[in-house]
Amino acid sequence: xxxxxxxxxxxxxxxxxxxxxxxxxxxxxxxxxxxxxxxxxxxxxxxxxxxxxxxxxxxxxxxxxxxxxxxxxxxxxxxxxxxxxxxxxxxxxxxxxxxxxxxxxxxxxxxxxxxxxxxxxxxxxxxxxxxxxxxxxxxxxxxxxxxxxxxxxxxxxxxxxxxxxxxxxxxxxxxxxxxxxxxxxxxxxxxxxxxxxxxxxxxxxxxxxxxxxxxxxxxxxxxxxxxxxxxxxxxxxxxxxxxxxxxxxxxxxxxxxxxxxxxxxxxxxxxxxxxxxxxxxxxxxxxxxxxxxxxxxxxxxxxxxxxxxxxxxxxxxxxxxxxxxxxxxxxxxxxxxxxxxxxxxxxxxxxxxx
Numbered sequence: 013x014x015x016x017x018x019x020x021x022x023x024x025x026x027x028x029x030x031x032x033x034x035x036x037x038x039x040x041x042x043x044x045x046x047x048x049x050x051x052x053x054x055x056x057x058x059x060x061x062x063x064x065x066x067x068x069x070x071x072x073x074x075x076x077x078x079x080x081x082x083x084x085x086x087x088x089x090x091x092x093x094x095x096x097x098x099x100x101x102x103x104x105x106x107x108x109x110x111x112x113x114x115x116x117x118x119x120x121x122x123x124x125x126x127x128x129x130x131x132x133x134x135x136x137x138x139x140x141x142x143x144x145x146x147x148x149x150x151x152x153x154x155x156x157x158x159x160x161x162x163x164x165x166x167x168x169x170x171x172x173x174x175x176x177x178x179x180x181x182x183x184x185x186x187x188x189x190x191x192x193x194x195x196x197x198x199x200x201x202x203x204x205x206x207x208x209x210x211x212x213x214x215x216x217x218x219x220x221x222x223x224x225x226x227x228x229x230x231x232x233x234x235x236x237x238x239x240x241x242x243x244x245x246x247x248x249x250x251x252x253x254x255x256x257x258x259x260x261x262x263x264x265x266x267x268x269x270x271x272x273x274x275x276x277x278x279x280x281x282x283x284x285x286x287x288x289x290x291x292x293x294x295x296x297x298x299x300x301x302x303x304x305x306x307x308x309x310x311x312x313x314x315x316x317x318x319x320x321x322x323x324x325x326x327x328x329x330x331x332x333x334x335x336x337x338x339x340x341x342x343x344x345x346x347x348x349x350x351x352x353x354x355x356x357x358x359x360x361x362x363x364x365x366x
Contacts, residue, residue, distance in 0.1 A: 036129040039108035059164030061099035063109040069101040097166025113175040136199030138191040143213040144184035170197040
């Protein structure tokens with residue numbers, strides 16, 4: 013029935029004008045902070061979605077706008093455009109609530125007239141961003157933070173400076189490049205794999221490379237440089253170590269030489285013989301040159317007082333008389349006239365008795 017009606021109408025009246033499938037309207041824009049308390053959502057200020065009135069939802073439904081619903085926001089007075097998604101349709105009629113960064117991007121003030129229309133954007137595959145402060149480097153894992161923040165965004169537009177909130181701090185991020193490229197310079201970031209590249213933050217200075225200078229592990233300390241701070245500690249400065257060293261270097265081991273026997277020494281450098289040693293004599297100071305230590309006298313073995321001619325004859329080794337450990341048994345018969353048995357023949361094995 014409807015097919016026949018349609019054919020008759022087209023055949024009689026001709027073709028109809030094409031149906032308008034584009035949503036386009038003008039709204040008074042306000043920041044999210046000015047929303048009524050019962051519908052205000054402060055976290056929406058750090059996202060990429062706006063609030064529209066319920067009448068906009070009715071028009072979008074009649075036009076069969078597919079999901080996700082993406083919009084183009086244009087300030088015709090300044091010829092500035094950006095893109096966004098929609099969070100809820102709870103705003104008052106004739107009003108639209110935008111995040112603060114979006115109002116700064118469009119260069120609009122509260123109550124300004126803004127043109128909002130639906131649009132189609134390609135799914136994004138790559139985006140390059142630039143933090144607007146070096147404080148962004150304090151974030152330990154910026155990619156994980158950005159992945160969580162982008163869930164509040166539906167679109168990204170080149171040259172937009174979005175704002176994110178992390179650990180009660182606000183960071184500005186500028187979109188430098190977006191792919192695939194299009195005439196609108198915007199991409200859709202809903203249900204897509206997006207690769208992210210970070211540019212150096214604004215104000216970041218690359219540190220200059222300086223090769224490490226290896227210093228010697230130990231430095232020699234000279235007495236003249238002790239009080240000048242070269243390797244000197246507070247104790248050396250407090251006791252005036254340099255002066256003490258200078259005095260001791262001039263008066264080291266000074267004195268007169270004496271013999272251990274108590275006899276006066278005629279020469280200071282005379283060598284003391286072993287015959288002059290007296291065990292009961294008092295010790296005498298040593299007169300040594302500077303920068304030398306005394307480790308004792310050399311060991312001298314005593315010389316033999318005999319000559320080879322007077323050497324006594326050597327006695328044979330083991331020249332004593334041997335002794336037996338077993339005691340000899342004496343015979344009871346002391347008769348020495350008894351013949352010895354050693355010369356007798358051996359007794360027969362068999363003895364005959366009569």
